[in-house]
Amino acid sequence: MNIEIKKGIFKVDNWKYESLKDMLFENQVESWLEEKRLEVEREELAYETYRVYESYNRNHWQDFFGKYDVRDIKYAQIKEFARFKMEGKSKKMKRNILHALHTFFVWCKKNEVIKEMPEFEVIKGNDAKPRKALDYTSQRTAIGLIPLEYRDVVEFAFETGVRVGELCALKVFDINPDIPGLVVRRTYSGHRIKNNTKTNENRLIPLSDKAFFIAQRNMKDKTPEQWLFINPSTQRGYMPDYISKKIWRKYTDIPLTFYEASRHSFCTQLLENGVDLKTVQLLMGHRELRSTEAYTHIAIQKLLPYVNKRGKELKNA
Structure with missing residues (x-):
């Protein structure tokens, strides 16, 4: 809200109770997942990809972001999520979870749910085990x-x-x-x-x-x-x-x-x-x-x- 006021784009209707409820992360991510499910039916998205998104939301995002207004999620919140909620996860897993979350926010921006994309924590390094091969x-x-x-x-x-x-x-x-x-x-x-x-x-x-x-x-x-x-x-x-x-x-x-x-x-x-x-x-x-x-x-x-x-x-x- 403060950011919208500073930029002169604040609208009262966007911050009424029903609008606030619609803007909760848990509701917006469900709308996004429903759109992804329809993409699977049209064979525009792999079913496995949809299942991964669904799993990330259920097991990682909801507990942390669920009650947030998506417009209030910024770099600080994403950084905190990456540091604490994903503690113990491999760097590859962290990158995958954040990449999927970034995909969700791209959808939010495209649908004018948010005005600006939040910055994302960069996970450096690679701790993935190298694959082995048979001769x-x-x-x-x-x-x-x-x-x-x-x-x-x-x-x-x-x-x-x-x-x-x-x-x-x-x-x-x-x-x-x-x-x-x-x-x-x-x-x-x-x-x-x-x-x-x-x-x-x-x-x-x-x-x-x-x-x-x-x-x-x-x-x-x-x-x-x-x-x-x-x-x-x-x-x-x-x-x-x-x-x-x-x-x-x-x-x-x-x-x-x-x-x-x-x-x-x-x-x-x-x-x-x-x-x-x-x-x-x-x-x-x-x-x-x-x-x-x-x-x-x-x-x-x-x-x-x-x-x-x-x-x-x-x-x-």
Whole structure:
């Protein structure tokens, strides 16, 4: 209110009881979430993103900001929230929570709920644990641990590097035998099929001999619209969590997530084999090259023994 008075934009009607109630954070954030839910229905927003926003609001924002008038939330309040409410959280988690909160305030500004965007606390540094990757031999060992009836879907993921949501959403007609190749057209978002990809673009992936052999075996006696991979336990298409948890986590003792063992390892192996970044970006379906560049540190680590060995040889010469 004081800020509006100083700037000469104060309006009495905006500060009456009913208006004040509407301006509470808890009410405005519900309106924002409802709009996000409608975006999910129109397939403009991933369902998983909506669930994350909902979770952040329920578990982090409401207790602190709920009874605040959104117009009164400034840098001081956001700084206090970041320092105390998120104590003990990783820096990555803090950044994600604040980024989502910033998205909410952008919506408030766009809808003229607030006149100015509040400044946000900057979380510096990175304490995220680096992802690990399997080499090709370790992947073959892992395949041997998987029961025979589940091996094809796991091995196909290893051979193509597709996201697990994309893997589960593959249909028979997505396989092009003439190349041979695979067209990624859709993915799972939560428990729903989303009829586009994470980058909203279809992408064509060439299939290795092994991947094409697996595809042909699973296409047999199926119509073009059927799922490429059928879960033998349910006789329906696979769900992402089933592969990640009920197959990978249950049958292997490898301390890597399925994402790390499949997609992350696929990308790392390509870089270690000398494939250039731009080509890897296309194969992985990364929207930006910097997403691909994040994998290069693992490939470079493989070169360290050679550098150290050279140093010792020079020293002994």
